[in-house]
Amino acid sequence: MEYRIALAQFAPRLGDLDANLALVADRVRAAAAEGADLTVLPELALTGYLLQDLVPDVALAADDPRLLGIGAEAPGMLVAAGFVEETAEHRYCNSVALVRDGVLLGLHRKVYLPTYGLFDEGRFTRTGDRIRTHDAGAPIGRIGLSVCEDFWHPSLPMLQALDGASLLVNVAAGPSRAPGGPAGLAAIAGWHKMQDTYALLGTVPLAFCNRVGNEEGLTFWGGSRVVGADGSVVVEAPLWEEALVVGTLDTDDLRTQRYGLPILADERLELVRRELDRVIGERAGIDGAAEAE
Amino acid sequence: MTELDETAPLPAIDPALAVEIIVGFIRRQMEQAGFSRLVIGLSGGVDSATVAYLAARAIGADNLLAVRMPFRTSSEASETDAMRVVNALGCRTERVDITPMVEPMLALIEDSDAAALNVRRGNVMARQRMIVLYDRSAAEDALVMGTSNKTEALLGYGTLHGDMAAALAPIGDLYKTQLRAVARQLGVPEQVVQKPPSADLWPGQTDEGELGRSYDMLDRTLYALVDRRWTVDRCERAGLPRDLVESVQQRVARMEFKRQLPPVAKLSLRTPGFDHLYPRRRPGSKR
Numbered sequence: 001m002e003y004r005i006a007l008a009q010f011a012p013r014l015g016d017l018d019a020n021l022a023l024v025a026d027r028v029r030a031a032a033a034e035g036a037d038l039t040v041l042p043e044l045a046l047t048g049y050l051l052q053d054l055v056p057d058v059a060l061a062a063d064d065p066r067l068l069g070i071g072a073e074a075p076g077m078l079v080a081a082g083f084v085e086e087t088a089e090h091r092y093c094n095s096v097a098l099v100r101d102g103v104l105l106g107l108h109r110k111v112y113l114p115t116y117g118l119f120d121e122g123r124f125t126r127t128g129d130r131i132r133t134h135d136a137g138a139p140i141g142r143i144g145l146s147v148c149e150d151f152w153h154p155s156l157p158m159l160q161a162l163d164g165a166s167l168l169v170n171v172a173a174g175p176s177r178a179p180g181g182p183a184g185l186a187a188i189a190g191w192h193k194m195q196d197t198y199a200l201l202g203t204v205p206l207a208f209c210n211r212v213g214n215e216e217g218l219t220f221w222g223g224s225r226v227v228g229a230d231g232s233v234v235v236e237a238p239l240w241e242e243a244l245v246v247g248t249l250d251t252d253d254l255r256t257q258r259y260g261l262p263i264l265a266d267e268r269l270e271l272v273r274r275e276l277d278r279v280i281g282e283r284a285g286i287d288g289a290a291e292a293e
Numbered sequence: 294m295t296e297l298d299e300t301a302p303l304p305a306i307d308p309a310l311a312v313e314i315i316v317g318f319i320r321r322q323m324e325q326a327g328f329s330r331l332v333i334g335l336s337g338g339v340d341s342a343t344v345a346y347l348a349a350r351a352i353g354a355d356n357l358l359a360v361r362m363p364f365r366t367s368s369e370a371s372e373t374d375a376m377r378v379v380n381a382l383g384c385r386t387e388r389v390d391i392t393p394m395v396e397p398m399l400a401l402i403e404d405s406d407a408a409a410l411n412v413r414r415g416n417v418m419a420r421q422r423m424i425v426l427y428d429r430s431a432a433e434d435a436l437v438m439g440t441s442n443k444t445e446a447l448l449g450y451g452t453l454h455g456d457m458a459a460a461l462a463p464i465g466d467l468y469k470t471q472l473r474a475v476a477r478q479l480g481v482p483e484q485v486v487q488k489p490p491s492a493d494l495w496p497g498q499t500d501e502g503e504l505g506r507s508y509d510m511l512d513r514t515l516y517a518l519v520d521r522r523w524t525v526d527r528c529e530r531a532g533l534p535r536d537l538v539e540s541v542q543q544r545v546a547r548m549e550f551k552r553q554l555p556p557v558a559k560l561s562l563r564t565p566g567f568d569h570l571y572p573r574r575r576p577g578s579k580r
Contacts, residue, residue, distance in 0.1 A: 180307025
C-alpha cells in the first residue's frame with residue numbers, strides 16, 4: 001500500500017511561536033494539496049534553534065492546544081514537528097511530536113544534545129531518556145522519531161528498527177561549517193551516507209527533514225530526503241533553500257526487502273545484550289564484569 | 294607555491310555559495326533588527342568594495358549609503374577606486390573629509406617612538422571614521438556594515454572601536470584570499486581586487502609590509518592553525534616556515550582580547566555574558 005510523505009524544509013523565525021505556527025499551517029496546507037499522509041517539519045520548527053535563555057518563553061506542554069492544533073488544516077494527516085517541550089516537572093526538552101487530528105500519537109525527547117564545537121544545547125535543554133516507536137496505524141505502521149544529533153548514535157535508529165519501526169523520522173537543524181568547501185561537502189555527504197546506511201541495515205525507510213535559513217550568522221543546509229528500505233533515495237530537497245518535497249513509499253517494498261534481506265530478524269539480541277552488559281561493566285570498573293561470560 | 298598547495302593549502306571557498314549565504318545573512322539580520330538601510334565606509338580597497346556589493350545585492354543600491362572619508366594624506370587612487378565602486382553599483386555616496394576633525398587631536402599626540410606614533414595616529418583616524426559612520430547611521434536610520442575580514446580579525450589587525458566597530462560582520466569569516474574570490478564572483482572591478490591591500494593611514498603603508506608576510510602565507514598558516522587545529526610541528530612538516538607559524542600563533546593569542554567583549558566582574562545574580570544569554574534580537578525587541 002502506498003503512502004506519501006511531505007518534507008517541509010523552511011526557516012523558522014527565532015523565538016516567534018505565533019509566526020512559526022502560521023508558517024507551519026501554510027506548509028501543512030501545501031502538503032495536503034500534494035496528497036501527503038505524513039508531513040515532517042524540522043527540529044524546533046515552532047521556535048527556531050539558537051534560543052538560549054528564550055527556552056522557557058517558547059516552551060509548550062505536550063498537551064498544549066497550540067501543539068495539538070498542528071495539522072488542523074488537513075484532517076487525517078500525520079504531522080511531525082520539533083518544539084521546546086516543558087514537562088510537568090518543568091524539564092525543558094528539545095522534542096518532536098507526532099500529531100493527527102488533534103491527538104498526540106508520539107513524542108520523542110532528543111537524547112543526544114550536542115554540546116561541543118559550535119553547539120551549546122546541553123546548557124539550555126535537558127536530555128530525553130526514552131527510545132521508543134509509536135503506532136500511527138495503517139498504512140505507515142510504527143514510527144521511530146528522533147532529533148538531529150540522535151542520528152549520530154547508530155544505536156538509536158537500530159533500536160527503533162528492532163522495536164518494530166516501519167518508518168524512521170529524523171527532524172534536524174543542521175548548521176553548516178565551511179559551506180561549499182571540502183569539509184562542508186563532506187559533512188553533508190556524511191549525513192546522507194548515514195541515512196542510507198541506517199535504512200539499508202535497519203531494512204526500514206526513513207524521512208529526514210532539515211531546516212534552512214540563517215540565525216545569528218549560522219546557516220542551515222536543508223537537503224531533506226526520503227530514503228527507501230533498500231537505502232535508495234526516493235526524493236531529495238535542494239540544499240540551502242526552502243522547499244516542500246513529497247516522496248511515495250510502498251509498504252510492499254518493506255515486505256519484499258525484509259524477505260530478501262532478513263538481517264533485522266536475524267539480529268542476535270541476546271548476544272548483543274550479554275556483550276553490552278560486559279562492556280558496560282568493564283567501563284564502569286565493576287569487578288567480575290570481564291568474567292560475566 | 295604548487296608544493297604548498299598540496300601540503301598546506303589555502304582555505305577553499307565556493308564563491309557563489311558564499312555570496313548566497315552572506316546575502317541571506319544580511320537580509321535576515323536587517324529583518325530581525327527592523328532596519329532597511331545600510332551605511333558603509335568605502336575606502337577604495339577590496340574589503341569595503343566587496344561588502345558594498347554584498348549590501349547592494351541584499352537590500353538594493355538605493356538603500357546603501359557609501360561614505361568616503363579621506364584624510365589629507367590619503368591617496369588619490371583610493372578615492373578613484375571608491376568612486377569606481379559607487380558608479381558601478383549606483384548607490385548613494387557622500388564625501389566627508391576627516392582632516393579638520395582629526396588634526397586637532399593629532400596635534401596633541403607626541404611619541405618618541407615613530408612606530409607607536411603611527412599606530413596612535415592611525416587609531417585616531419579609524420575612530421574618527423567610526424564616529425562619522427555612526428552619525429550617518431543615526432541620520433539615515435541605518436545599520437553600519439563591518440568590513441573586517443577573518444585574517445585581520447585573527448591577527449588583530451584593526452582598531453578597536455574604529456574599523457572594527459559595526460552592527461554586522463558579513464565578511465568576518467572570510468580569509469583575505471577567499472575574499473578576493475568572492476569579490477570576483479560579485480564583479481568588483483579587477484583593479485580594486487588586485488591592488489596591494491592598505492589601510493592608507495600614511496603614504497606608502499601596505500598591509501603586507503606591516504604584517505611582514507604575504508596574505509597568501511598568512512592565510513595558509515591561519516587555516517592550518519585555526520580551522521584545522523594543527524600543531525606547530527605539523528605545520529612545519531607541511532612546509533610552513535616555523536618562525537612564521539610561531540609568530541602567527543602568538544599573534545592570534547595576543548589579539549584574543551580584540552575579538553571579545555570586555556570581561557565583567559560578576560557580582561549579581563544574573564549577568565549578561567555569563568548567565569543572561571539571548572539572541573541579539575527576539576520577538577518584541579524589534580523597533
